[in-house]
Amino acid sequence: MxxxxxxxxxxxxxxxxxxxxxxxxxxxxxxxxxxxxxxxxxxxxxxxxxxxxxxxxxxxxxxxxxxxxxxxxxxxxxxxxxxxxxxxxxxxxxxxxxxxxxxxxxxxxxxxxxxxxxxxxxxxxxxxxxxxxxxHLHPAIIALYANRVRRANNWLPQAAQQKAITFFTAHSQPLDTERNAPYIAQMEAMALAIAEAAALPAAQVAYRSAKERAKWLGPDVQEAIQTAVDNGHTGIITCELLSLAPDVESFFEIGADCQALCATLDIPFVQSEFPADxxxxxxxxxxxxxxxx
Known part of the structure; x- marks a missing residue:
């Protein structure tokens, strides 16, 4: 067995x-x-x-x-x-x-x-x-995430969709070149594959939960959102890649906290669904x- x-x-x-x-x-x-x-x-x-x-x-x-x-x-x-x-x-x-x-x-x-x-x-x-x-690059997994992030993009007001940006996120890690290398490589490759499969207008990798931002992987997702708005993006989507299942940290850090930030910036926000169960x-x-x- x-x-x-x-x-x-x-x-x-x-x-x-x-x-x-x-x-x-x-x-x-x-x-x-x-x-x-x-x-x-x-x-x-x-x-x-x-x-x-x-x-x-x-x-x-x-x-x-x-x-x-x-x-x-x-x-x-x-x-x-x-x-x-x-x-x-x-x-x-x-x-x-x-x-x-x-x-x-x-x-x-x-x-x-x-x-x-x-x-x-x-x-x-x-x-x-x-x-x-x-x-992380298995076709069935990429299709799974592409379906959800495409739905999120379509949920935005039509006027915001063309210049919307999706932030693919994961928990930050302390800076350590050797230990971080596979984590960063898989994260970036997975984000790129999903963005291409979903035909997203713009996408970027960002991180959450950094304890000391100068010594942890970045950019921080909230700082990245602020920069994106300053650069003219008109809608924000977050999509967590670290886990198929939501947890309490991601519930707030790429959900409620980013939603509150976008409200202050007066820009539409939507969080992509987790694959879950x-x-x-x-x-x-x-x-x-x-x-x-």
Whole structure:
């Protein structure tokens, strides 16, 4: 039996789980009360149950229906079921091969790279392991994003569409030329492929969540929006590429925060939908997985 591990960063089940979640992110250190209060407030403001957990669970269920001869397992870096526990369960269940599928189309050393190393260490050669970390340009994924960003562009007032610009975004990274290189290359190649497939009038890569902008990848998406408006663009679209599923950071940083900025600039704004757990997303992932079965 082939086991497929579908993993993501974390999926708290309740607002009550957030302190444990972020303590795990901080290697066992409890966040200071003001920081924790701000985090809980952000999750509460979304007004929905955790976004990643719901999407990854439904993707896993969909893949199980489409790939009935395999077994789909979920795993998370910072919440249960933890990746290490899921991998141990796969081995206990007698899987003969493990396929590792991230929620992230774009590879980063600190993200998918760390999980790949973790899985390989746990498995220790007991069964073959296939890491799917190079599917950012798969035709089914490009078509998926092109469909959504084209819809976003068409949603703008017609007068704004011709000179609209789309910002393809991802979480920023600390500046480190060697470690950043694959992340930047995949990000830029994926953005270009989507922009061409969707026939967008203009597009640019930008980053979000930079802690220290001078020492992190840029440009910052809000600064890029301001520059674009100054240069005569008449509509703004944001499209996150780092993950198929929305999370709380992206909900605000390329959604509500950019929308508020555009309101002050008196320019139309629309956020492209995430692929999430829609049927075309699950079918695209099946297409990516199938050659490795």
């Amino acid at each position: 082939i086991g497929i591990l579908h993993f993501a960063y974390g999926a708290p089940q309740s607002l009550d789980d957030l302190t444990d979640y972020f303590s795990h992110v901080l290697n066992g250190k409890t966040p200071p009360p003001p920081m924790m209060a701000n985090i809980i407030n952000q999750f509460a403001r979304v007004g929905k149950a955790d976004l990643i957990g719901g999407v990854t669970s439904r993707i896993a269920s969909g893949l199980q229906q489409l790939l009935p001869t395999t077994r789909i397992y979920k795993g998370y870096r910072h919440t249960a079921p933890f990746i290490e526990d899921s991998v141990q369960q796969m081995l206990a269940d007698g899987v003969t091969k493990i396929i590792v599928l991230p929620i992230n189309p774009i590879f980063s050393q600190s993200g998918s790279g760390a999980v790949h190393a973790q899985v390989d260490t746990i498995v220790n050669g007991a069964v073959p392991v296939v890491h799917l970390n190079d599917w 829609s049927i075309d997303t699950v079918l695209a992932l099946k297409e990516i997985i199938t050659p490795h079965l």
